[in-house]
Amino acid sequence: MELKDFSFTPIPPISRPLRFAAGGSDSPLGLLERLKGTWTGRGFNVIWRPFHGGPPNQDRFLEINLTEETLRFEEIPGAIPNRGLLQSDINMFGLWYLQTISDANIKGANGKPAGLHLEPGIWATVPKTEHPQEIPTVIRMASIPHGTTILAQGVALETREPDITDINITPFVIGSPAKLIPFPESDLSTQSKFRTSAEGLVGIDQDIVNNPNLVLKRALADRIIKNTVVLNVSSDTSTPVFGGGTANTAFLQGSPSEGPNAQAVIVTAIFWIEVLESPVAGGPDFHQLQYTQRVLLNFNGLSWPHITVATLLLTIPYTVKQDDTLSSIAANFYGSNEEPLWRIIYNANIGVIGPDPNVLVPGQELNIPI
Numbered sequence: 001m002e003l004k005d006f007s008f009t010p011i012p013p014i015s016r017p018l019r020f021a022a023g024g025s026d027s028p029l030g031l032l033e034r035l036k037g038t039w040t041g042r043g044f045n046v047i048w049r050p051f052h053g054g055p056p057n058q059d060r061f062l063e064i065n066l067t068e069e070t071l072r073f074e075e076i077p078g079a080i081p082n083r084g085l086l087q088s089d090i091n092m093f094g095l096w097y098l099q100t101i102s103d104a105n106i107k108g109a110n111g112k113p114a115g116l117h118l119e120p121g122i123w124a125t126v127p128k129t130e131h132p133q134e135i136p137t138v139i140r141m142a143s144i145p146h147g148t149t150i151l152a153q154g155v156a157l158e159t160r161e162p163d164i165t166d167i168n169i170t171p172f173v174i175g176s177p178a179k180l181i182p183f184p185e186s187d188l189s190t191q192s193k194f195r196t197s198a199e200g201l202v203g204i205d206q207d208i209v210n211n212p213n214l215v216l217k218r219a220l221a222d223r224i225i226k227n228t229v230v231l232n233v234s235s236d237t238s239t240p241v242f243g244g245g246t247a248n249t250a251f252l253q254g255s256p257s258e259g260p261n262a263q264a265v266i267v268t269a270i271f272w273i274e275v276l277e278s279p280v281a282g283g284p285d286f287h288q289l290q291y292t293q294r295v296l297l298n299f300n301g302l303s304w305p306h307i308t309v310a311t312l313l314l315t316i317p318y319t320v321k322q323d324d325t326l327s328s329i330a331a332n333f334y335g336s337n338e339e340p341l342w343r344i345i346y347n348a349n350i351g352v353i354g355p356d357p358n359v360l361v362p363g364q365e366l367n368i369p370i
Contacts, residue, residue, distance in 0.1 A: 003084045003096070008078030014091055018127035021136035021156050026081075028093040030125050031156040031229045032138060034273045036071045037097055038317075039289045041349065042104060043067040043310025044208060044215045046169050050262050050299045051194060053304050056286075059300045060171075062185035062195045066104040066353060068113050069310050071289070073097045073123070080124060086131040092139075094124030101308075104351070105200050113351075117308075118145055123231075136240050137241050139262065140233050140269070147249035148264040148270045154233030154240045161225045162272040167213045167292060172303040181302055186210075221310040224277040226285065231271040254299075262297045262304075269293040279340035286344070286369050287314035313348055315367035320360045333368055342367055 020030050027033045045065040051058060079091035098120050102113035121142035128136045139153045169186060173179040185195045188206050208214050235244040247263050254260035271291040278284055288311065297305040318329065326345055327337035334341045346357040348364045353359070 002074065003077055007085070008076070008080050010079050010089070010091055012082035013091055014079075014081075016088070019089060019136060019344075020093075020125050020127050021138070028091075029075065029095070030136075031158065031231070031273075032093075032095060032123055034229055034287075035074060035097075035123060035289075036278055037073060037287075037314050038367075039069075039071045039073075039312035040315045041069060041289075041310060041312035043101070043308065044204075044212050045308045045314075046209065046212055047306040048171060048304035050295065050297075054194070056322055058194060060183065060185065060194065060304070062183075063204045064196045064201060064204055065082075065106075065116060067101050067105045067116065067308075067310065068104045069099070069101045069312060071097060071310075071312055076122070076124075084131075087129060090127050090129065090140060092124045092126050094122050096120070096122050101310075103200065105202050119143065120154060121155060125156075132242055134241055134243070137243070138231055139232065139243070140231075140311070144264075147252045150235050150264070151246075152233035152235045152267055152269060153243040154231065156232075157230050159228050159230060162216075162220075162228050162230070162274065162290065164213050164216050164220075164272075164290075164292070167294065167305075168213045169209065169212065170306050171304045174298055174301060174303050177303075179314050212309050213292050215309050216292060218310060219290065223279075225274040226277050227276050229268075229273040230257045231273070233269055235267040254305065259301075260299050264295050264306075265298050265303070266296045267293065267304050280336060280338050281366055283336055283338075283341060284334050284370070288312065289314070313344075313367075313369040315348065315359070315369050318368045319361050320364040320366060320367045322362045322364070324360050326357055326360070329366075329368070 009045045020028050022290050041144050045067050047063045049063055050090055051061040062266055073095045076094045076096055082090045102115050104112045108114040119142050124139050126137045137153055138156045142150045145214045152220040170182050184190045185192050187222035228297040232240055235246050237244055248263050252261055274288040276286040290311050292309045296303045297306055326342035348369050352364055
């Protein structure tokens with residue numbers, strides 16, 4: 001999907017200067033400029049799903065997935081107009097995106113990784129406003145096919161390294177996060193028919209189930225981070241800034257008298273756009289996107305965390321040619337065929353290449369980290 005013949009044209013034009021968040025860029029996208037491009041990689045997903053018709057007190061199923069993900073961003077041409085009454089008009093500037101997530105262990109009927117999630121949406125910058133009195137912010141607007149739309153608003157900033165804190169998958173009493181209610185399905189040593197089967201748990205250990213953000217920390221082992229952009233957004237109407245919310249279909253909201261089937265009530269997410277130092281002297285820097293997201297699903301008196309994390313590299317496509325090797329491809333893109341560089345390409349494409357990095361097949365479509 002491309003916006004070849006479309007560009008927003010605000011009418012009437014806004015002549016006064018608008019104050020956007022700093023970003024070291026001439027573009028009003030500011031720090032969102034660094035999202036542009038296609039990011040590919042792997043991640044981890046944990047969701048407590050409601051379970052209908054089970055034995056007494058079995059109201060849940062714990063789904064756990066290793067994931068493969070592609071996240072593509074393109075700039076929206078022109079300024080996005082917002083009309084004002086209590087204050088003058090503003091413009092926003094943004095990127096549209098498309099996110100696809102599949103199960104890395106389970107194949108669909110077509111033999112490809114089974115699809116889990118599809119999300120079209122927009123990230124945009126919002127200038128400082130007088131009514132309401134708010135600092136420059138960023139927003140994420142997302143449509144989720146299962147029946148939820150979100151608007152998450154927050155802040156963008158630069159720092160040296162990401163601050164990745166622990167996160168917990170244990171459900172809790174609605175409105176009382178300290179009242180944790182543990183369930184046996186989260187203990188992988190306990191057999192359960194109400195958790196993802198062993199086939200889907202390949203490569204998953206207890207530590208990352210206990211703390212999914214550990215997946216992000218492991219991906220940073222032995223890597224030197226030169227710079228990080230942080231995008232911290234929430235659908236909470238007051239945190240971290242005023243604005244935001246979620247909307248759910250009637251099915252998810254359920255009936256007023258009996259409660260929801262599975263209502264998404266709060267979405268919080270932190271994205272880290274990182275510049276990684278090359279593993280070889282004089283080699284190229286690489287660009288990495290990590291994120292952690294928690295959606296609280298309310299059903300049967302509890303808030304059930306749905307947590308998704310991923311580590312993605314900025315990539316460009318490449319079609320394998322006759323006589324190509326990973327070393328020759330690395331030399332072509334990076335100016336060096338040293339093992340740390342060709343292995344970065346291999347690790348990003350192991351699902352395509354297979355277990356032997358020395359076997360490439362002409363016509364294979366690779367993603368080359370840049």
